[in-house]
Amino acid sequence: MMNSPIALTAACLLFVIALLVVDRLQWPLARAFTKLGASTCFVWLAIVLGAMQSRYGQWVLGALVLGWLGDALLLGKRSAAFMAGLVAFLLSHGLYATAFVSGPLNGPAMAVALVAACAAGVVVLRWLRPHTPAPFKAPVLVYVVVILAMCAAAAGHAVASGRWIVLWGAVLFAVSDIAVARQRFVRPSPVNHLWGWPTYFVAQLLLAWSVATR
Structure with a gap:
């Protein structure tokens, strides 16, 4: 596994480009490989940048791992898999929020x-709720x-901290x-x-890089 942050960032972006191509070609196995390849890169990036050396980094790493899990679950098209993926990303957002409030505010x-x-x-919500099936409205x-x-x-x-990379990552994640x-x-x-997908993976990369500027 490569240990260069720049190389990991580039590899993640290359996986995303490949993901967009194989998704268009409707190659499911290649889609799973490229999507999880990109996700693995942002998790490993945080580790290489020293996520385990601070409480903030540990929260962010936990959020990224949950993102990896959510990406895997959303590869399935069944409602149960989507709901499980929703829960994984919900927890991921919660860990990110915990990381942010653990520092200056x-x-x-x-x-x-x-x-x-x-x-x-x-x-x-006004746009989305009319299209949302009843079992999903509350979640x-x-x-x-x-x-x-x-x-x-x-x-x-x-x-408070001047670390604008955090805000950019959070907003892109929401988008x-x-x-x-x-x-x-x-x-x-x-x-x-x-x-x-580009906004999502760039968001995760930015938030992974934020552990280096804690």
């Missing part, structure tokens, strides 16, 4: 971000609340989830993957 910035997040959440609501709280915590932490929701509940289309 700017209260006013976090409050402003929370107001903005609530407004965004209302818009997203989706909880998921939206948790990810927006994570973004607000990221804003408070970024302003990528819109692509997942659109693909699953609203309008399945290869276009969702074209912007959803």
Whole structure:
């Protein structure tokens, strides 16, 4: 396994490009290999950057591992696999939020971000809920609340610490989830993957790199 952060970052991005290609070609085995290859790269990147050497890094590493698990579960198309993947990513967002609040926080910035997040959440839920099957309505609501709280915590932490990479990672993660929701509940289309996967994997890379600037 390579131990260069730059090489791991590049490998992850190359896996994502390959993922977009094989997904378009509808090669399921190659899709699983490239997706989990990209996920493995961001987990290993955090380890190489010293995630285990700080409490913040350990929380982030836990979130990344849950992201890897969620990626594996979302390879399946059954509702049970999707629900399990939803839970994995819900916990991942929770661990990210825990990492952010474990460091310095700017209260006013976090409050402003929370107001903005609530407004965004209302818009997203009004768009999404009419398309969401009954068994998923409550989990989706909880998921939206948790990810927006994570973004607000990221804003408070970024302003207090000057580590803007955290906020960019959190926001891109939230944006990528819109692509997942659109693909699953609203309008399945290869276009969702074209912007959803790059934003997701870049988000994970940014948050993995954040352990080096703790």
